[in-house]
Amino acid sequence: MAGSKSSIVFLLVLNLLSVSLFLCASFSPDRPTDRRILVLLDDLSLKSSHSLFFSSLQSRGYDVDFKLADDPTIAVKRYGQYLYDGLIIFSPSIDRFGGSLDVEGVLDFVDSGHDLILAADSNASDLIRNIAAECGVDFDEGPTCVVIDHSSYAVSETEGDHTLIAADNFIQSDVILGAKTIEAPVLFKGIGHSLNPENSLVLKVLSGSASAYSANPYTKLSSPPSLVGTAISLARNNARIMISGSLNMFSNRLFRSGVQKVGNLNKYVKSGNEEFVTELSKWIFHERGHLKSVNIKHNKVGETEEPQSYRINDDLEFSVEIFEWSGTSWVPYVANDVQVQFYMMSPYVLKTLSTDQKGKYHTSFKVPDVYGVFQFKVEYQRLGYTSLSLSKQIPVRPFRHNEYERFIVTAFPYYGASFSMMAGFFIFSFIYLYHK
Structure with missing residues (x-):
């Protein structure tokens, strides 16, 4: 496993906002920040179990509309106009969206300059995997596979399978994660994903350590895992999109949980999840870097x-x-x-x-x-x-015919030759005509 060239990424960011001049014009010149956000949920209980994340959005002035992912009234576009500026999909197990929304609808939403947060887990459906794949992210295909790290897990009395990761391999960017350093590790429990290395728009925001790998924690490995090390991605943003392999990372439980990384004496009263997700969401919804x-x-x-x-x-x-x-x-x-x-x-x-x-x-x-x-x-x-x-x-x-200088210094020898020839011809003619 140490010789593998692949790696595990916990969190990826895709800057689809390679905004050219025409794309800049799609945002209001007075306020580019997305304000209307549609949240699609597997279960309405997520409104309470993830309320801290949603409250942080609402406190910053966002109008958040909650719907079940299979709600038949779902529509993001009407009469050619988009009804929302941002989309959050917290429904990893949904097989089909309700209403008029489908994979193509989500991709068109992103292509039009709007933003997306997508969170999955080990039960990710083909629908969620297809959306991620279209954005250049491939979730681990193994059944019930999750990210495991035997050297960077969080010390816990209830988690003994080393699937609760204490991740602190952040991207070094004040624009994306804010100027304030995130001190505490981020707790992550979920599925890993890999990126296309040729996609220049993908940014790894949070990556696994060199010892992380993706596998079923309850079965014995018969062959090397397909995803190992820092190639495992836990989340990514692109236009701007954030793709996370953990829905739990946004939960109140991990927001409020204390964290201690194995082998580290520092014990933090509160994990870095809330600060990390909040700062990242500011970037995703254009509060920074626009x-x-x-x-x-x-x-x-x-x-x-x-x-x-x-x-x-x-x-x-x-x-x-x-x-x-x-x-x-x-x-x-x-x-x-x-x-x-x-x-x-x-x-x-x-x-x-x-x-x-x-x-x-x-x-x-x-x-x-x-x-x-x-x-x-x-x-x-x-x-x-x-x-x-x-x-x-x-x-x-080029110069017009009447814009050139009348006499060019470098042409003086030619001028001299012309005038000397005319003078010589005149003298020759005079002598020839009038001198015997």
């Missing part, structure tokens, strides 16, 4: 109006304003790694933009000595932040 761009401008140096075209070797200025949503308002986004490309087939100019610390990014450069149709392109991707993909097209023309 960027927008406005006022993309370009003009010739010394002018203010945007021209219809540039001439080769013109000096131009480019600027764009970028703001970040703080949870209550838009604030200037400050970074030193925003770049612009002046692009035609390939970038002819690549410049890092300077910032005035107030959200405005700007630079100036000379138009290359090549004419054609160019684009100003800003492709900005940073861990945890909305990706910006901005482009603006502009033609570049």
Whole structure:
């Protein structure tokens, strides 16, 4: 098992919010945060057993609508308009959604720029597995398989099979998990899942240790487990999506439970579950890490109006304003790694933009000595932040016939040769005609 190249991930994040310019426009410029959330439950008793998580959403201003997953009145879209901004599926065993919702409906909901939290367990149905698979996450197919870790389990008087994991392998990102460090380990009990390594949108938020593996805790292993180590994923977010292999991770019992990791003398009165899930949900629902761009401008140096075209070797200025949503308002986004490309087939100019610390990014450069149709392109991707993909097209023309200099210094030898030839021809003609 130590030689296996696969690993276990407890929690994954998929930043489907690779938001390009058109996707940014799908959010309100005044408030990008999702406010209407539909929660689908296997059993209405989950409203009370997971009430702390739901209360944290409601206290932050979310309108949470609870429905049974098989409710025949379920609809997320009506007359072409979405009724909700976010979807939480806490129904791991459901075989078929009620109403008009199905796998395609959930994927269309995500593709339209809305967000999803999906929690499963060892009883995950084919429906839940198919939704996760479409998002690039594969749950362990083994029957009754759960994540086991004999060296990173939580000390417990009732859990003797080492399936209650004390996980502390968090992603290092203040944008996703907040600036405050989560001190206590997160308690996890559930199913593991793996990710497609070629999917660049997937982020592991919480991963298993090198000794974790996925198997049936009540049977003897006859062959190496299919999922081992840090490849086991416990949850993931993508557009933004969070996929968790544990519904219990959101429960009041684990929120309030104390935790002590085996082999560690530190005993925490309260697990890190509540802080971890709350901070992660802020990122998922765009309370953090959401960027927008406005006022993309370009003009010739010394002018203010945007021209219809540039001439080769013109000096131009480019600027764009970028703001970040703080949870209550838009604030200037400050970074030193925003770049612009002046692009035609390939970038002819690549410049890092300077910032005035107030959200405005700007630079100036000379138009290359090549004419054609160019684009100003800003492709900005940073861990945890909305990706910006901005482009603006502009033609570049050569000099017109009346825009060249009348006399070019480098052509003086040719000018001299022409005039000397004319003078010689005149002298030759005069001598030939008038001299015997």
